[in-house]
Amino acid sequence: DAGVTQSPTHLIKTRGQQVTLRCSPKSGHDTVSWYQQALGQGPQFIFQYYEEEERQRGNFPDRFSGHQYPNYSSELNVNALLLGDSALYLCASSYRLAVKPTYEQYFGPGTRLTDT
Amino acid sequence: QKEVEQNSGPLSVPEGAIASLNCTYSDRGSQSFFWYRQYSGKSPELIMSIYSNGDKEDGRFTAQLNKASQYVSLLIRDSQPSDSATYLCAVRGDYGGSQGNLIFGKGTKLSVKP
Numbered sequence: 001d002a003g004v005t006q007s008p009t010h011l012i013k014t015r016g017q018q019v020t021l022r023c024s025p026k027s028g029h030d031t032v033s034w035y036q037q038a039l040g041q042g043p044q045f046i047f048q049y050y051e052e053e054e055r056q057r058g059n060f061p062d063r064f065s066g067h068q069y070p071n072y073s074s075e076l077n078v079n080a081l082l083l084g085d086s087a088l089y090l091c092a093s094s095y096r097l098a099v100k101p102t103y104e105q106y107f108g109p110g111t112r113l114t115d116t
Numbered sequence: 117q118k119e120v121e122q123n124s125g126p127l128s129v130p131e132g133a134i135a136s137l138n139c140t141y142s143d144r145g146s147q148s149f150f151w152y153r154q155y156s157g158k159s160p161e162l163i164m165s166i167y168s169n170g171d172k173e174d175g176r177f178t179a180q181l182n183k184a185s186q187y188v189s190l191l192i193r194d195s196q197p198s199d200s201a202t203y204l205c206a207v208r209g210d211y212g213g214s215q216g217n218l219i220f221g222k223g224t225k226l227s228v229k230p
Contacts, residue, residue, distance in 0.1 A: 033217060042120075042161065042204055042220030056217055090159055092218075102167070103148065103208065105218060107159045 003026050004093045004108035011113045013081050020081045021076040021111045025093030032074040033105060034066060035090040043090055049074050050096050078113075118143040120207050122221035130229050135192040137224050139205030142186070149181055151190045152204040154223065160204055164190060197227045202226070 005024045010017055013019055015023035031050040047060035048070035068074045071076050072093075089112075092105040119142040129135045137151075148167055152160035166172045166179040166188070178191040188207075192199055202223040208216045 035218075038137060040222070041205075042222050043218070045217035045219070058217060090157070102165065103216070104150070104162060104165055106162060107152075110159045 005090060005107055006108040006111050008111060009109065010114055011111060012111065014116045015081055015083060017083065018077065018079045019081065019113065021089050022073065023076070023091030023108055024073045026106055029093040029095050029107045030072050031096045032068060033092045033094070034074070034093050035092065036060070037088040037090055037110075046068050046076070085101055086113055088112050091110075095107045118219050120205055120219050120221040122205050124222055125225040127224055128227045128229060129195050131197060133195050135195045135199065135226055136202050137190040137192075137226065137229070139188045139221055140186055141177060141188070141207045143207065144186060146207045147177050148208040149188045150206040150218065151179060152206060154202045155205055158200075169178070179205050197228050197230050200226060200228050
């Protein structure tokens with residue numbers, strides 16, 4: 001049973017550039033949530049996608065955008081990179097119709113974004 | 117502002133002892149509670165979930181929930197050096213048809229000494 005996968009593992013970018021991070025959810029899952037984790041902090045929610053639409057969004061600027069494809073995989077795009085965007089970006093998958101109140105989320109290995 | 121608070125530690129326990137990790141949350145409407153383990157440089161791994169008041173046991177792990185006190189805890193019995201990691205408490209409220217997002221604490225770093 002394939003778990004959550006993310007690519008790339010690492011990204012090194014400079015300020016002002018744009019990046020795209022990718023995620024494939026766990027088999028049987030249809031919902032993808034993205035989180036940003038700064039060093040020494042807990043993950044912070046960016047947004048959640050299911051049925052190819054953004055369903056909920058955290059306190060992140062419009063520079064952060066996403067997409068979900070019919071096969072449930074998802075992308076996170078970050079435009080006009082700032083120094084403060086350096087972090088571990090985590091994708092979590094879950095099954096939307098799981099019996100409430102479960103909705104367990106399982107994380108992928110993450111993409112580490114660093115600044116040159 | 118919904119918050120989850122954890123003691124950042126480090127919490128140091130000897131091998132074989134019980135490690136006790138605590139978490140409080142601010143949103144009284146929260147319905148679901150999770151403990152994740154995160155090794156250095158790795159992603160969080162779900163180890164326990166709890167939804168009802170009381171205790172839930174899974175192997176060496178016991179999660180405890182007290183909604184009246186807005187308090188969640190994780191006990192690790194017979195602690196092993198391999199349990200050394202950061203433990204993240206996460207909380208999710210009831211968002212109707214949406215799954216809602218997880219709100220995380222900053223994590224407690226646990227060190228188990230041989």
